[in-house]
Amino acid sequence: MNNEISIQDDFVFGSVMSNKKLCQQLIQLILPELKIDRIEFPTVQKTIQETQFNHGVRFDVYTKDQDGVVYEIDMQVRHTRGLPQRVRYYQGRIDSEMLKHGQRYAALRRSFVIFICPFDPFGxxxxxxxxxxxxxQEKSLELGDGRTAIFLNTKGTKDDVSKDLRNFLDYVDNKDVVNDEYVDELKDYIHNLSKNTEWRNDYMDNKTHMMFHDEDVREEGKQAGIALGKKEGLALGEKKEIAAGKMETIRGTISLLREAGLPEEQLKAKVQSQFDLTDQQMQELFK
Known part of the structure; x- marks a missing residue:
């Protein structure tokens, strides 16, 4: 594992935000105009299950304050298409969870979907x-449906946020931030997590799982595999024991797992099990 564990990693971010105090501080930092006396214990990686009628959704951090206002916070590391639509879907699923059968629509509380992005989503x-x-027709007229979407951008160049929020965003962007009480707390918390063997194992297991099962990461692995194939002079249409498309994805996944610091023997076992490869195919991949 790399010595530097970044809060950009959604598992790390979720682990940190599972601390009630740190989570509440972050929400208050983002929304200083609100008076947040307390929040529920944050639900990390909250999942609303997929059904035959609905696409499932997994929230990084999900919590409510003393007034029932919902805060959903996600670390969005990849600049993928469909972020606005993802917000729309998240808000819809939050509403469906919030409104129980027989309740009036006026019972819906305010909700905030907050995406933290180490890129500028709107340029x-x-x-x-x-x-x-x-x-x-009348921009001063707000619908007042209680829904707010916030995209935080660590690459911002404007003087448009408080110093404290700017420091937090700089820290997320892996910049050196000093003399900031909240950032220091985050650093200490992550440092203590990193010394916990059980947490480190869970961290690596999660990273490996995401490499195999996250749609965006699979696509990233496929693109990395295409790049590797071109570099090594492999023709995509060439007939091999493993189909070219699958080979691209596997090679890309191996490259990403190596970057993540997964030990080679563990990497081989995971790859062979996940893709159901023969020993001969493994020799071809790891020669």
């Missing part, structure tokens, strides 16, 4: 983009 140089629903 305007802002550190934060807040989205509400407004009337197209």
């Amino acid at each position: 305007q140089g802002l550190h934060r983009y807040d989205f509400l629903s407004y009337c197209k």
Whole structure:
């Protein structure tokens, strides 16, 4: 495992935000205009199960405050297409969880979907983009449906957020931040986590699992495999014992797992088991 464990990793971020105090501090840092006296114990990696009618969803951090306001916070490391649609879907699933059968629509509480991005999702140089629903004809008229989407951008260049929030975003961006009480608390918490053997094992198991099962990571692995194939002079249409498309994904996944610091023997076992490869195929991949 790499010595530097970044809060950008969603498992690390979820582990840190499972600390009630640190989670509440972050929400208050992002939304200083709200008075948050307390929050529920944060639910990390909260899953709303997929059904035959609905796509499942997994939230990185999900919690409520003393007034029932919902806060969903996700670390979005990859600049993939469909982020606005993901917010829309998240908000819909939050509402469906919030409103029980027989309740009136007015019972819906406010909700905030907050994406933390180590990239600029809209290319305007802002550190934060807040989205509400407004009337197209009269911009001063707000719908007032209680839903807010916030994109935090660690690459912002504008002077548009508080120093404390800027320090947090700089820390997420792996910049050196000093003399900031909240960032120091985050550093200490992660440092203590990293010394826990059980947590480190869970961290690596999660990273490996995500390499195999996360849609975005699979695509990243496929693209990495295509790049490797081109570098090694492999023709995509060439007939091999493993289909070219599958070979690309496997090679890319191996490359990503190596970057993540997975020990070679453990990597081989995971790859062979996941892709059901023969010993001969493994020799070809790891020669």
